Every structure is written in C-alpha cells, then in structure tokens.
Amino acid sequence: MDHAPSATAAGATQTRSRARWTILAMLFAVTTINYADRATISIAGPNLKADLGLSAVEMGYVFSAFAWSYVLAQLPGGWLLDRFGTRITYFFSIFLWSLFTMLTGAIGFFTGGAAVAMLFALRLLVGAAEAPSFPGNSRIASSWFPTHERGTAAAIFNSAQYFATVLFAPIMGWLVHTYDWHSVFYVMGALGIGLSFVWLKVIHGPRQHPSINAAELQYIKEGGALVDLESTRHGTEPSQIDVFAAIKELLSNRMLLGVYVAQYCITTLTYFFLTWFPVYLVQERGMTILKAGFVASMPAIAGFLGGIAGGWLSDRLSKSGCSLSVSRKTPIVLGMFLSMSMIGCNYIETDMLVVAVMSLAFFGKGVGALGWAVVADTSPKEAGGLSGALFNTFGNTAGITTPIVIGYIVQNTGSFAGALVFVGANAAVAIFSYLFIVGDIKRVVLTKSLTKPPVK
16 A cells, blocks of 8 residues: 655655655664674684584584575575565565574584584575575665665665674674573574564555655655665566576676676675684784784774765765766775775784774775665666675675685785785776776666566
C-alpha cells in the first residue's frame, strides 16, 4: 500500500519529513554489526586456536573461508536483491549471518577434525549470508537519496566498517577476557538477530514508508532518487533481465569496468590494514602486542573521519554545480594520493610518526571510498543489485589476494618495505583507473539483456 501523499502541491508547502535519514541510520547500524561479525573470528582467534588445538595452517583456512564464500555469493546475492527486493532479501541476510555467527559459539562442544570442519563451514555460511549486504545498501541509497546527498549517504554507511572496529573490538576483547571466546559469538549473533526484526520495522521503499510525506518524496524524486525501484519488486513478476546477458553487458561497459578495477585496488588498502598492519607494527616496528593493538585502532578512527569528509566534499561539489564526474572523482583521486603516503614509512624511524603517516593514509582511503556512491549513481534501474554484486566481487577479491601477496613479499624479502610499495601502487592504479578509464560517470541503460520494458 502507498502510504505517502501523492499531491505535488503538498510537496511545495509542507516541511519535508526526514525519513531518509532514519533509513540511513538503519543502514549504518546494520553495517556496523556486519563488520563486527566479520571481526569475531580474529578477536576470538587466539583462545579458540588454543582450545581446539588448531594449527596455524588450519587457522589460516578458517580465516580465509569468509572471503571465499563472500566473493562467490555476490552474483547470486545481487540476483536475489533484484528479484525479490532489498527489504526481504536483506532481512534474511542479517538473520542468517547472525544465526551462523551464534552457532559458531557452539563449536567448543566438538573436538578434532569435526570442530575444524564445522568452524570452516560456518565461516563459509557467514560469508555467503553477508553477500547481499553492500549491494543492498547501494540499492537503498539509489532509491532514497537524491544525487547531491548520495555521496554523504554512501560515505556514512561505508564508514561503519571503521566504527565497528573502534566500538566492538574492545567490547569483544573484554568478553573473551571476562568469559570465554564462545561468548563473543553468542552476543554478536544475538544482537544481529534482534536487529534483523528492527530492519523489517524500519525499512520500506519511499512510496511505502509510513513516515515520509509528499514534500520529502517530491524532493528525493526530483533530485534523482529511484523512488519506484523497490515498489516494482514483490517477488511475483518475472525477471526483467537475462541475468547472464546482463553480466556480460555490465562487464563490457568501460566506465563500470574502470570502477570495478579501481575498487579492487582501493579494497587492497582495506585488507592491508585489516590483516597485516598489526603484524607490521610488531614485526617491523618492534612494538609490543598490547601497544600494537591500541595503535591499530588509530587508522580506523582516521578512516571513519575520512569517510565522512569524502562524502561531504563530494556532495558539496555537487551542490555547487560541479558535474557528477567531478563531484565523485575529486575526493577519490585526492584520497588515493593521500593513501600513497604510506610508502614514506619505509624512510621513517620514529614510531609515532609512522603511526601518523599510516593514519593519514587510511584517512585518505576513507576520503576515497566513494565507490558505493558511484555504484548508486551508475547502476541500471533493472539490475542495481547485480551491478553492486559485480562491484563487490571485484573489490573483495582483494580480501583473498592481498594477505597472500603481502605474505609472499615479507617471506621472500624479510621486510615490509616491498609490501608498502605494493599497497601504495594499488592506490596509484585506482587513480589511473578513475582518470583515464572510467570517463563520464552516468547511469547505465541496459539495451541487450532486457526481457521486459525497462522500469520508468
């Protein structure tokens, strides 16, 4: 049922409601839990490894399980979003990844190979269940936010990945210390399951939301929001696209391919900080584990602030009359230049200066993390989930390759110097991609893969 008033005249006299910001707050909360659940295994890892008697090799397989299934499930997750809509698909995503996280706490009741197999399987399931999350965020941003606010919206929900580290890492560490590693999975799983039902209460399409008024609906629609994107998906109509033909058409689009390649490079920076940065501080800089744990949170704070700043700058440029291409590319290119500063750590001796430069680099990564805003700007109306899934597949492939490549570099050279150059070089490739491959940023119109008339 359409709860929003339809009279255009009302939109001219009413004070706009702010339902879209409630939607964004929900996206931020869910994405925070999303990243916190990803981190449960690393926080619980040392105690879990000791209790189950796992070898380093076995733990390596456990750590990698999430990324493999997360990447492989991107395209099916994108298809589900386009086929059944974001609200219901995302609900099951939150519920299932939280359930699998909670079940991981019960692994302690098993021993030996059975425990390892169940742990690996549950991490695979968590990764697969989380796959629709970021493409879903992008679809919601497309339908709820006008173009000149979309950069801020994407930056805010994307910055939740840093906020999750700052907020939940100490809490999960306290749970492990005070109780045991099982408690981390039980608590985080329960939080997610509860949040999934809040999601159903809060999330609706613009035309169906009970709190939106005609003024806000008119404002976001005239600003370029795809307000009918969700109202045309109820799970009963046939798909409008040939999925495999759409994938081919999307991958043959130079602009999108440039965006996808750049996202792989940008996500390489993310996974360096998520995986190897604490090891770098201990092994290369000689810090204690306790000090490294504290220091590692500082780039996360910088990344959070950078994410907000990048979104603000992008939308400020848009409101001042700059083209969409200039508004999006300027923060991305600037941010990646700042990220390249980490190479300078190879020539710095002072620990605190190294931390400052690394924080600057991750601040830059946050500023440049506007990829999801670009996805919301460019995805075809009929295949927003699919386009977001391809984008996320390219990006999170870095979660598989980056830890391995850096491991080989460190093992073969005995130093992180080459690793920092490798990560900085990825930032340079991202700049090249946006400046010389992407071209004008604009919404893609499918022509070869439609099986029904396009969404109006």
